[in-house]
Amino acid sequence: ECFKKKKKQPTATLTVQLTLACVSAPQLFYSFFKSLVGKDVVVELKNDLSICGTLHSVDQYLNIKLTDISVTDPEKYPHMLSVKNCFIRGSVVRYVQLPADEVDTQLLQDAARKEAMQQKQ
Amino acid sequence: MFQQSIKQCGFVAYQSRTKTFLQPTTNTVEEPLDLIRLSLDERIYVKMRNDRELRGRLHAYDQHLNMILGDVEETVTTVEIDEETYEELYKSTKRNIPMLFVRGDGVVLVAPPLRVG
Numbered sequence: 001e002c003f004k005k006k007k008k009q010p011t012a013t014l015t016v017q018l019t020l021a022c023v024s025a026p027q028l029f030y031s032f033f034k035s036l037v038g039k040d041v042v043v044e045l046k047n048d049l050s051i052c053g054t055l056h057s058v059d060q061y062l063n064i065k066l067t068d069i070s071v072t073d074p075e076k077y078p079h080m081l082s083v084k085n086c087f088i089r090g091s092v093v094r095y096v097q098l099p100a101d102e103v104d105t106q107l108l109q110d111a112a113r114k115e116a117m118q119q120k121q
Numbered sequence: 122m123f124q125q126s127i128k129q130c131g132f133v134a135y136q137s138r139t140k141t142f143l144q145p146t147t148n149t150v151e152e153p154l155d156l157i158r159l160s161l162d163e164r165i166y167v168k169m170r171n172d173r174e175l176r177g178r179l180h181a182y183d184q185h186l187n188m189i190l191g192d193v194e195e196t197v198t199t200v201e202i203d204e205e206t207y208e209e210l211y212k213s214t215k216r217n218i219p220m221l222f223v224r225g226d227g228v229v230l231v232a233p234p235l236r237v238g
Contacts, residue, residue, distance in 0.1 A: 029183060094227055099219075112180070
């Protein structure tokens with residue numbers, strides 16, 4: 001009974017993350033970031049620059065567009081006082097610091113397991 | 122293009138806040154990424170490029186080793202060399218981050234947390 005396979009569509013309460021992870025395999029983090037659009041994040045680049053801003057958009061390469069940016073950490077690195085928006089190439093990102101309360105860890109873990117299964121098959 | 126054999130050994134129920142999911146799963150560990158799958162929701166140690174180390178709870182990963190870690194402590198180790206004595210002084214800087222996405226191309230090693238003694 002609880003092991004009968006359920007085929008019904010995910011309801012609206014299910015977030016974008018898990019739904020899109022089912023559709024095409026290597027999309028977990030793309031879907032995850034799409035669910036964070038509009039939230040404030042801090043992107044730390046490989047050249048040690050940290051940029052705080054609002055996540056505007058993301059693409060399949062995890063390129064990131066941020067709006068309303070400011071340089072966090074003491075502004076010892078490029079003073080981007082006049083820059084309001086920026087596009088960051090995904091490959092130069094080292095970390096993205098996320099608001100912990102915006103992340104559903106249980107859902108993420110489930111999606112990661114699914115993704116791992118899909119990758120193998 | 123798709124492999125014919127489906128290595129499923131059964132179903133496992135996973136509980137999220139609102140739903141129970143049934144996911145096909147194989148309990149056998151076949152490739153290195155399966156070992157990482159066993160560490161989901163566990164604390165792990167990640168060694169990265171540029172003498173950085175992370176310790177945190179693994180929430181998600183993919184085949185590139187992109188990861189989401191929670192309750193992370195990052196340690197950056199630097200070596201300062203005394204100009205006169207040429208002594209090497211190792212310094213480490215730590216910081217805590219509540220939730221972190223780590224890009225996979227910086228990851229070198231993933232392991233269970235190191236136990237001292």
